[in-house]
Amino acid sequence: MRTRNTKAIIAYLIGVACLVSSALASAESVRYTADILPILKRSCQGCHNPADPAAGLAVTTHAELSKGGASGPAFVAGNPDESLLIRLISGDKPAMPKFAKPLTPEEVDLFRAWITEGAQDDAPSTQNDPINAVQPPVYTVPPVISALAYSPDGKTLAVSGFREVLLHQSDGSGLIARLVGEAHRIESITFSTDGAVVCAVGGTPAQFGEAQLWNAQTHGLIRAIRSTYDNLYGVSLSADGKYLAFGCGDKTARVVSTEDGSEVLKFDNHSDWVFGTQFSQDGSHVVTGSRDGALKLVNVSSGQFIDDINASNKGFGGINAIARHPKTDQVLSAGIDRVPRLYRIFRETTRDIGNTDFNLVREFEPQSGSVNAVCFNADGSRVAIGAANGETRIYNVSDGSLVASMQGDDVCVFALAFHPDGTRLAVGGFDGKTRLFDANTGQLILAFVSVPIGIQ
């Protein structure tokens, strides 16, 4: 399910390159979607978003920006000198963006030019895109579940849908909220340690990748961060919540600031798609797992590649999923070769010429299918491993012994999450049902379709 057609992507890119060059040749004017909106998203939307708009001003859409905030419209089309926005972003000590580096003179010029030219909105009409928070997606069949996450207090289970993250009561008794965004696919979800933020990554294939930060209480979008031209995978948050890491289809892994969306790290040492990222406990390093089979260690602040954690990965096949032990610097990786492996993140023994797998802590028994999802329980005593043939197994980490095995109607498993109290395991996959299993016995407690079918 993860295989992508590289040729199609390359053909698409060549197409885009041609379109871009012809657009440049034909029109020099400043465009709202290409020039203005990315700056607003990066530098302003963190404080000026519909969920919690500073001074009543949201800048997420053209309509909100022209409506303005407490002091009225943010701009006067055709007249930059009369525009509040221009006044606030220019001068010696610009008032906006508040508490941050001023925009560059080039960026300020873009705003001036755009307003001078009439401050047009070239965004595709929302009438052509009828899906939003008020009119959420309507389903005729359940979408494949590619991501699941429990809130740290155990009350909420976040489930991926088409263009949305669905927040369910964790016992499956009802839908709490639908977080509807622009990305068609949601590939990975995590909560911040304090449970205040729901973090999701995904994208619209061959168009854009997107990381979304949602307020878990008000359900408003805090920030959407676009990156690359394709889906993002394997989201992780640093323990202090300041950094967000994800893997990309362009063979990179990236780290961005959750505060302003700026890119802190672009790691391009893999030779294939990156499906997983995990921060070390102190957030100083990030581990990346890729379809190229390698598990790599990177220093976040310097961007330096430190180590191949699984030194002898030749012949392992692609890594589909990784998870960090909640209490130690160990990471579990698994994928095509069906064998989950637990590694120390930081090397204690120097490499030898034979590339011995010195960081390996434990190898678990081979699974009955290639592995798509792995997760730890909250105290790190157990791991769950979900396979493409629909079987999920739970093991004791200390000795690798099997605790329970569960089968969900032969449905390919894509997503797993342990309830924080460790008693339940949520499993999601191809048939769009969320299954809740007893994590000690492996018995099915409940299976439910995570989206409303046929109703709005």
Ligand code: HEC
């Ligand atoms: C860290 C939070 C923060 C960021 C980032 C930020 N603002 Fe503001 N903005 C505020 C606050 C708070 C106010 C209210 C006035 C004040 O406290 O200075 C405000 C006021 C404004 C106003 C006046 C709204 C009104 O109607 O009174 C405009 C316009 C504005 N900001 C534009 C921007 C733009 C453009 C950016 C990005 C380049 C930006 N802001 C970034 C916090 C922020």
